[in-house]
Amino acid sequence: MHRSTKHKIFGALSAAVLTLGSYAQVSSTSQLNGGINTITTAVPLLLITPDSRAGGLADCGVASSPDANSVHWNASKLAFADKKLALGVSYTPWLRQLVNDINLAYLAGYYKLDKNSAVTAITPLFLIGKYHFH
Numbered sequence: 481m482h483r484s485t486k487h488k489i490f491g492a493l494s495a496a497v498l499t500l501g502s503y504a505q506v507s508s509t510s511q512l513n514g515g516i517n518t519i520t521t522a523v524p525l526l527l528i529t530p531d532s533r534a535g536g537l538a539d540c541g542v543a544s545s546p547d548a549n550s551v552h553w554n555a556s557k558l559a560f561a562d563k564k565l566a567l568g569v570s571y572t573p574w575l576r577q578l579v580n581d582i583n584l585a586y587l588a589g590y591y592k593l594d595k596n597s598a599v600t601a602i603t604p605l606f607l608i609g610k611y612h613f614h
């Protein structure tokens with residue numbers, strides 16, 4: 481088989497595999513069987529910015545200088561950090577105008593081992609308060 485034929489076959493098989501199982505949502509109401517049509521994500525907490533500096537820059541934490549919260553955006557920035565050790569703590573009362581018991585706490589830090597490597601740790605904590613399932 482020629483190389484171009486192999487590429488065409490591989491491309492056709494790849495397209496078939498990618499399009500066959502790509503339906504992630506229900507396409508018609510008859511498939512719901514009277515259920516609620518709610519789309520939930522696995523971990524929505526990861527989309528919330530942990531620090532106010534990146535949040536003030538329209539969630540543009542990738543383009544900022546390295547700090548303790550860089551682990552959330554781009555951990556490779558820590559190779560360019562000036563400090564050997566940094567720790568960041570943030571607390572956000574989330575949706576305070578609607579409810580008063582949803583909070584986001586975030587602890588992040590790094591320790592530089594040498595010029596080009598660092599050990600990092602993050603601990604996001606999302607407290608959703610009291611809620612009742614109906």
